[in-house]
Amino acid sequence: MSDATPILHMLSPQKHMSPFDVNMAADAGYKVIIPYINVTLEEVTPLVQDAIFSRPPDYGVRTGFFIGGKDAILALDMMEAARKALVPPFQLSVFADPAGSFTTAAAMVACVERVLRFKFGRGWKGTRIAVFGATGVVGFASSIITALEGAQVRLVAHRGVERVIKSAAVSKERFGVDLEAVAGETEDQKRQIIEDAEVIFAAAAAGVQVISKEQKAFAKNLLVAADVNAVPPPGVEGMELFMNGEPLPDCNALGVGPLAIGDIKYKTESGLFKQMLASDEALSLDFRHAFALARQLVA
Template identity: 30%
Template sequence: AAAAHLDLGAARALVLASTGPVGRRVVQLLAGRGAEVRAASRSRQRAAEVCQSVAARLPSARLSAHASDSAEELQQATDGVDVIVAAGAAGVELMTAKVWESCPGLKVAIDLNAVPPAGLSGIEPTDRATGRHGVSCYGAIGVGGVKMKIHKAAIRRLFESNDQVLDAEEILHIGQSLQRSP
């Protein structure tokens, strides 16, 4: 979703709840596309572990670990970001609308949580490039259509041969090929 609005290779992204399975993959996928990624967690140490893990796979990745447990820490983590992705557990608010709406230069906000309350308050699950305060917002259902297309394409690939392993990088390539096809 973010790639539709900006060049990820020049983007600065903040991934909230980066230590969970979804957050880790988001950090890796954004870093793989060249974004400078700030991995955030309530524990800076756990965020640093995510950065180390991703850097082991992507040595040229531009990564930094941030704590996000207080308003002050969130303010520091959001400074200068173009993209914010909330990848937290269902029903956990990670950032108030007041915080993300006040980020100068923020272009895209994505909340991958469809269960109320939103991970990024003020973003609806059905938002799909919905403009809010000059930011293109996506909710979990708004990105879900693309997710289902990728899922179907991946399943088709698995039926083509039984020796394939589709890791996060390969699934990203499937998604990119779907974007290029008419």
């Protein structure tokens, strides 16, 4: 491996680059970190080519691009644009984690998978999942990860099913997975969804409760509920921050709380940065690679 200085270029389509991600990259070992803000998709190619042509080819493995923002599809498009901009033998590594949500989704799925395996002796194949907050990046990524593992995934719309139908269509087109979009706007609709679910992902915005104590009483088939919301009130009423397979109050299910997920998320994001630094080959890392690492971390 080249002993060139490790440089990380961090792209955000928004007006700020996340300080969380900057800190993570620095602590992982990058020596030079440059944030770029308000970056458009069209600007990715010239930025990448500026980076690769300024260093000898063997320095490529010590050059990285990180893609942030809050839009999963745009982040994936930027990642693809970066890959296409490479001109062999010039190379660099790319890591997409918009809003830290790809690694959060990977951590949530890995934590729940561990509970399913050790408490119930089963995996994702055929498991019925309801995703609340399905149009967010965590909901988007977690639904695709589990569908790729063979789960039956329902995307719950709390305000108009059209956006969720669009998300399911995009997931089918890009990843070949079949996700079911369902309306969850009324109490009756929500009750039917909760009654059927074996796993619930609560991935709505911070401070939004999606499952109440009363609604948990309908969850006769529920095995595990996971909640990424650390801001009160919890996304699932009764969920405690550090739950990691403990009984969830007012139902027969087990809970996985946001700080148990957050611990694995932190280690996953740090670990992917370190993979880029240690690799002898250029890497392209998205939520699928994050899940592979998160699985190892919870094992």
